[in-house]
Amino acid sequence: MATLRYIGKRKRSRPSERLNGLPANDSTILRPAGGVLHCLPMTIRRALITGITGQDGSYLADLLLEKDYEVHGMVRRSSTENFERIAHLTHRVTLHQADLLDQLSIVDLLKKVRPQEIYNLAAQSFVPTSWVQPVLTGEFTALGVTRMLDAIRLVDPEVRFYQASSSEMFGKVLETPQTEKTPFYPRSPYGVAKAYGHFITVNYRESYNLFAASGILFNHESPRRGKEFVTRKISHAVAQIKLGLAKELRLGNLDAERDWGYAGDYVRAMWMMLQQPKADDFVIATGESHSVRQFCEIAFSHVGLDWRKHVAVDETFLRPAEVEKLRGDSSKARRVLGWKPEASFDALVRMMVDADLKRCAHS
Ligand code: NAP
Numbered sequence: 001m002a003t004l005r006y007i008g009k010r011k012r013s014r015p016s017e018r019l020n021g022l023p024a025n026d027s028t029i030l031r032p033a034g035g036v037l038h039c040l041p042m043t044i045r046r047a048l049i050t051g052i053t054g055q056d057g058s059y060l061a062d063l064l065l066e067k068d069y070e071v072h073g074m075v076r077r078s079s080t081e082n083f084e085r086i087a088h089l090t091h092r093v094t095l096h097q098a099d100l101l102d103q104l105s106i107v108d109l110l111k112k113v114r115p116q117e118i119y120n121l122a123a124q125s126f127v128p129t130s131w132v133q134p135v136l137t138g139e140f141t142a143l144g145v146t147r148m149l150d151a152i153r154l155v156d157p158e159v160r161f162y163q164a165s166s167s168e169m170f171g172k173v174l175e176t177p178q179t180e181k182t183p184f185y186p187r188s189p190y191g192v193a194k195a196y197g198h199f200i201t202v203n204y205r206e207s208y209n210l211f212a213a214s215g216i217l218f219n220h221e222s223p224r225r226g227k228e229f230v231t232r233k234i235s236h237a238v239a240q241i242k243l244g245l246a247k248e249l250r251l252g253n254l255d256a257e258r259d260w261g262y263a264g265d266y267v268r269a270m271w272m273m274l275q276q277p278k279a280d281d282f283v284i285a286t287g288e289s290h291s292v293r294q295f296c297e298i299a300f301s302h303v304g305l306d307w308r309k310h311v312a313v314d315e316t317f318l319r320p321a322e323v324e325k326l327r328g329d330s331s332k333a334r335r336v337l338g339w340k341p342e343a344s345f346d347a348l349v350r351m352m353v354d355a356d357l358k359r360c361a362h363s
Pocket residue numbers: 050051052053054055056057074075076078082098099100101120121122123124125126140164165166167216217218219220221226
């Protein structure tokens with residue numbers, strides 16, 4: 001049944017009340033204070049996103065706001081603010097300090113926000129770093145999931161939980177294309193940590209009857225992708241070279257193939273998974289794979305350049321163990337969720353290059 005609920009304009013804290021960009025007492029900001037009171041015959045859906053400052057978190061926040069959710073984001077403390085990707089919506093979301101490493105901070109956060117949906121996107125997500133910091137990667141990316149699930153059990157077992165699992169779990173692939181049933185063979189400490197996160201999600205669903213869904217997402221990119229990932233590294237370098245700001249792009253394995261999609265399409269799948277009658281696991285992928293070399297060809301030719309004149313192979317970017325080729329089969333998601341990707345590979349590459357050209361020209 002629909003409930004009646006007051007919502008007021010959010011109270012904007014004065015700068016002196018703010019701490020590291022957050023209101024000093026952020027539990028007060030949903031109080032109707034001096035704003036217009038609306039009495040709406042509707043249930044406001046409340047979601048919590050961990051990793052809201054990341055690529056996917058920012059797109060998911062955009063999507064949930066469009067759907068009239070009350071959106072809360074978990075951010076970890078840092079000495080400087082890192083809100084670039086959510087700068088356009090900081091006035092529409094509520095940010096809370098907590099850390100995947102700190103169990104109490106997660107429990108307190110859930111008690112304060114009482115979300116109906118939790119999207120666990122926070123992770124150490126860069127594969128090469130996982131060899132440099134394997135233990136920390138395990139703490140964030142593996143055990144962080146258990147901390148979140150235990151907090152849900154303690155505070156509200158009715159919460160719907162989404163875990164950001166990864167095609168990196170398939171690693172040295174045992175079949176092509178990869179489906180929900182393909183066994184995992186991870187090739188990096190990151191992939192191992194994600195496999196743990198996936199299985200603990202499935203285990204808590206089966207042990208405690210939690211609504212815990214695992215989205216096995218293949219690589220997805222956008223103009224908001226971090227510059228260390230290969231696609232954005234390429235699109236950014238293309239823009240710099242085109243504008244005469246750089247001459248060369250140094251890359252690792254040009255033969256690696258990925259099933260690359262557009263992040264905006266993939267966050268839609270996350271939301272769809274939490275609207276199902278029961279929690280399940282879903283592969284999200286385009287079904288096409290392309291090499292790093294092909295990405296370069298399209299990106300450089302889009303601005304009238306020949307990639308062979310600018311790209312150099314640099315062994316320092318090779319990995320101790322490589323995932324050579326990924327290609328996903330998302331038929332289950334297409335059938336059950338009604339999901340399909342909208343952006344083509346070519347359109348994605350061009351979108352990223354155009355965005356970087358614009359950004360580099362302005363800065
Ligand atoms: P991303 O841009 O690297 O964002 C990661 C987010 O996690 C950031 O907001 C980061 O916060 C936060 N974070 C890291 N450690 C944390 C901690 N200890 N406590 C709290 N927050 C922490 O990653 P993404 O591309 O958006 O990916 C989102 C999720 O999907 C990740 O779990 C990733 O592993 C997974 N995934 C991604 C892909 C893909 O192709 N993009 C594919 C499959 C799965 P800071 O801003 O403070 O660093």
